[in-house]
Amino acid sequence: MKKATKEKMITTLKIKVEVWNRYRRMSTVSPNLGGANLGGANLRGADLRYANLGGADLRYANLRYADLDNADLEGADLRYADLSYADLDDADLEGADLGGADLGGADLRGANLSYADLSGADLDFSCLDFSCKTLSAKFDEKHIIQILYHAIKPCMKHEIKDKDLKKLFNSKMFQKVANKFHRVEECGKIKENQK
Numbered sequence: 001m002k003k004a005t006k007e008k009m010i011t012t013l014k015i016k017v018e019v020w021n022r023y024r025r026m027s028t029v030s031p032n033l034g035g036a037n038l039g040g041a042n043l044r045g046a047d048l049r050y051a052n053l054g055g056a057d058l059r060y061a062n063l064r065y066a067d068l069d070n071a072d073l074e075g076a077d078l079r080y081a082d083l084s085y086a087d088l089d090d091a092d093l094e095g096a097d098l099g100g101a102d103l104g105g106a107d108l109r110g111a112n113l114s115y116a117d118l119s120g121a122d123l124d125f126s127c128l129d130f131s132c133k134t135l136s137a138k139f140d141e142k143h144i145i146q147i148l149y150h151a152i153k154p155c156m157k158h159e160i161k162d163k164d165l166k167k168l169f170n171s172k173m174f175q176k177v178a179n180k181f182h183r184v185e186e187c188g189k190i191k192e193n194q195k
Contacts, residue, residue, distance in 0.1 A: 006032060014041045021047045034072075054092075084122075113137040124183070142182060148174070149181035152190055 004012070004023070009031055013020045024031075030050040039059040046066045054074045058081050066086045073093045080100040090110040100120040108128045117138045123146065128134065139147075152169050160166040168174055175190045 006036070009033060010036050010038065013043065013046060014038065017043060017046050021045070024049070039077075118143065145177060145180045146182070149178045149184070149187075149190070152178050153187065156190065 009020075010033060012023070013033075024047040030052065031048075032052045033056060034052045034054045036053065036056045038053075038061055039057045040061060041058075042062045043066055044062045044064045046063070048071050049067050049069045050071060051068075052072045053068075053076055054072045056073070056076045058073075059077050059079045061078075061081045063086050064082045064084050066083070068083075068086055068088050068091050070090045071088075071092070073091055073096050075095045076093070076097075078093075078096055078098045078101050081098075082102045083098075083106050084102045085105040086103075087107050088111045089107050091108075092112045093116045094112050094114045096113075096116045098116055098118050098121045101118075102122045103118075103126045104122045104124045106126045108126055110129060110131075110133075112133045114133055114136045115138075119138055119140045121143075123143060152174070155169060160169060178190050181187070
């Protein structure tokens with residue numbers, strides 16, 4: 001695909017991911033696929049490192065195990081996309097719609113999630129940074145409960161010295177909310193009082 005046009009790149013990517021990946025190994029050019037219509041496409045394992053996918057339609061796309069390291073996905077529509085086990089390390093997802101997406105096991109280290117909508121997304125076993133890049137992301141109540149559970153559970157066996165934190169963790173309301181975690185039966189209920 002020497003000097004491939006945007007249309008030819010999109011067609012190749014949609015039809016033959018293995019040909020696309022071979023092209024990427026030989027090319028030093030970062031593909032410009034901004035605004036591409038890749039909705040519902042099977043892009044499993046696609047090499048999309050450093051690709052410009054800003055504003056692309058990736059709804060319902062299969063991006064399982066895709067390499068999106070440093071990809072520009074700003075404003076992309078990723079609703080209900082399968083991004084499980086995808087490498088999104090340092091990807092720009094600012095303003096992206098990830099509603100209902102499967103991000104299970106995805107690597108989101110360093111990803112810019114500013115103003116991204118994660119409502120209904122599956123974040124189980126994903127690697128999500130606690131950084132300024134995630135503070136303006138839209139999380140739903142399931143995620144908030146999951147985050148609270150993960151904040152308190154590791155502390156249950158350790159002495160907490162900060163009296164306000166200790167009081168918060170011992171609060172029946174805090175524990176009640178944290179125990180709404182969707183995997184609580186597997187991981188164990190919060191019931192102990194802090195030392």
